[in-house]
Amino acid sequence: MKNNNNIKSIHIPAKCKGVSRLETCSSLEKITVDKKSKFYYSDNNVLIKTDEENGDTGVFSPRNNSISEYKIPDGVARIDGHAFQYNKSLEKVIVPEGCKFIGCYAFLDCKLLKEITLPESLEKIEILKFEDLLLILNVSLDDINNKELYYEKEEGKNIRILKKIRI
Secondary structure: OOOOOOOOEEEEOOOOOOOOOHHHOOOOOEEEEOOOOOOEEEEOOEEEEOOOOOOEEEEEOOOOOOOOEEEOOOOEEEEOOOOOOOOOOOOEEEOOOOOOEEOOOOOOOOOOOOEEEOOOOOOEEOOOOHHHHHHHHOOOEOOOOOOEEOEOOOOOOOOOOOOEEEO
């Protein structure tokens, strides 16, 4: 499905054990999952992979998903890289207590995103180098000493501003 711009909806059948590269489907609007699936479920059009041993994984939200505020479900222990990348309407995300990992570029280029609430349980935000942290969060760091971080646009850089992140 890589780079397929014609797919508008995808239905994940019950026996499907793996899904990848959905972030490259730029016209995707809707994801549904067979109710009998033991491997995936959909929450507000966000695809979640189930894992009873290690906690569920937030896998993917289509860039055309219409949600503006999203609380990631309790039990999600990981948010995959690229999970919300390019989302066009997301303004606020609450990551639940128990989530330990956020993958690289999880919130990259979410143009309307203003607030992310991160839990105390968070152990790792995956980055390839320090500059990638700025890309993941679409911010320039202003103050890392407080629990609430405020950001401003760096001169000469064309990056979007997050107003506030709570840790």
